Amino acid sequence: MSTLTVQGHGVAHHDHDHEHHHNETFLTKYIFSQDHKMIARQFLITGIIMAVIAMILSILFRIQLAYPDKAFPLLETLLGRFAPGGRLDTNFYLSLVTIHGTIMVFFVLTAGLSGTFSNLLIPYQLGARDMASPFMNMLSYWFFFIASVIMMSSFFVQKGPAGPGWTIYPPLSALPKAMPGSGEGMTLWLISMVFFIASQLMGGINYISTVLNMRTKGMDLWKMPLTIWAFFLTAVLGLLAFPVLVAGVVLLIFDRSFGTSFYLSDIVINGQQLSAEGGSPILFQHLFWFLGHPEVYIVIMPAMGLVSEVMATNSRKPIFGYHAMVYSLIGITVLSFIVWGHHMFVTGMNPFLGGVFMITTLIIAVPSAVKTFNWLATLWRGNIRFTPAMLFSIGFVSFFISGGLTGIFLGNATLDINLHDTYFVVAHFHLVMGSAAIFGMLAGVYHWFPKMFGRMIGEKLGYLHFWLTFIGAYLVFFPMHFMGLDGVPRRYYSFTEIESLKQWVSVNTFVTWAAIMSALAQVAFLVNFFYSMFFGKKATENPWESNTLEWTTPVEHIHGNWPGEIPTVYRWPYDYSKPGADTDFIPQHIPFSQTLTSNLPHDFEDNPVGLEEHKNWVNTQKSNEEVK
């Protein structure tokens, strides 16, 4: 990876022509583009395709859970040897669960979400012509693309894709002979993840460097939109956490292929004792969850940033508690590194250590609650515009609350003994990081669609998409809480074999139909998305009457973003409905000298000259009033 960093330092790509008459071939414009806007769209569309694939996988295993004893000949036609006789193969079921998790967590909600919106918004909202290293940015996308292709190719190997779950715990993942899903599929999974991590590191380095070095004049850290704060802290999390996963995966690869025993001990396969001994599978869990827990915040924090921005714009109100929002993001970032043990309460962990992890975990509820409170307070008595983006943002907050509450249950070491590895966990994380993050991402897509494609996305289909998905997601995940409380374990192929779990089949059938409904709702989105891309209404420059800098750029994308000078920033991004102003929004690049009627003393906190001027102006106004 270091050699790639080096190539990024070359100067070949510095001869960007900021004028219109440069030569671009199809290849440099659409394929190997180094333009942040194009790379953002590449990430988005790849992310959407991966999301659709992962969704189809989930429907497949949902059908199995709803009708465990029924044969669907169609499945055999579609899946061949993975569904002999029209029933899913047991090992393939595990592969489906694994690949669904992997794609959703990593490919959609990490790369698809941060990749799209960090690339799009960091240069736009900060007032930069492009990323710090456009070449590295391009590599980041193509590494992601290669990772996606390798992950998908594992469906075409003899034994099927990886099956040990997205957490790939050894010894299952370390022994190719353990089950079909631990064979070549697992190897491909590991190779794919190596590319994926390289992609994330290159992207993350770029995001951090751009945020810290390439802000336009006047854009100090406390004038940055919350989106940028969120992307920045997400990138920091990624850079601290992903190398730890690399360390864990490297040791796993040595165990798989080089006969070491970092994670392996006392293993018997088919009555044969393996030579590996002395290893500790718990070590892998430590390394994995040191990444894994920050990873869930890597997933949710960009969504938080997008939602904050969309909510303030569409409530026509400043975001409530801007500083508190930033500090709570920082708090989440720091805390996320000292809570990983709550995934390991039942590994025989020292109860005292469990207690420590429990306390740090519960403390995370504080910054999360601060954020939730601030979102609700932003909505309070706002002039709300219910655009599809706004609805998805409100949906985000709803899921974040209802999923977050169950997090307090699971964070308790004692309660977790009961709830660990049950459907309660499935319900919890699908609401709080699955649905919430997806809704944040969709809010972003609806809101910035005009900026990305120069056209408006259809509203009617947007509302349909929202309501079906919102209701559908609750119908899918809410019943799972009760299954979990009853002790129904996750990742089981069929519940008809176990007497006490048989009663849950009817609930599973209901959940499956709700899932099918939500999946069909996504068709509305796909149609809307691709139709609007080509035939939507032409967008204006600032369709949402928003304050941030990206809405000052021309609708037609140009290299370097702004045709002339980059605008200078004078104010924070949330001057909505300021008393005394002519309009209900004042963009960041409007100087205070042009908004005399709405200026307030606190606008000049670090500017004594301006404050003096302001006081003079106010006094003159007053004396004029008296004359009248």
Place this chain on the structure above:
Amino acid sequence: MAQIQQEKNKLNLTPKRFNMWVFIFTSFMFFAALSSGFIVYSGGKGHALNVILPDAFMFSTAIIVLSSVTMFLASKAAKNLQFGKQRLFLWITFLLGVGFFIAQIYGWYILTYRMGVYFSNPNASQSFIYVFSGMHLLHILAGLVLLIISLVGTYRNTPQVLNLFRMEMSSIFWHFVDIIWIYLYVFLLLNQN
């Protein structure tokens, strides 16, 4: 438009320099994770290292410290426009880097064939020696590539800004891999028993 022209011609290297520092940070996290892994493993399993590290590692440490000194001299020469001297010290640094590589491999040879401390080992603490030094050698390879890029630059008519920039990149990275090895070596020495 004039302003844009100016911006276009200006070579802004600050963000790229920053990229290098951020990358170093990720690398640091990687080694921190590996050594924490060692602590968790040997603490949890009660498997101590129980190996007297071969002398080769001591020599290699001396070599890489020396190479850091010559790298510093090369940078200094580049800043003082003494390009001959710069090239000489770069070559010495490069050769010392190769020497370090060989010394490490020799260390592995001693470990494996003379001491019977194998990579594939029921005591994974001992496997960790190979993982630490192997992963570090990958970084050395990257450092050598950077050194070559700087060296090639001195043979071509490179603008001084760029020459200095490349020197800075190589020296930041080279000093970093040096420090990482010292850290790993001291870490292993402290955990020897």
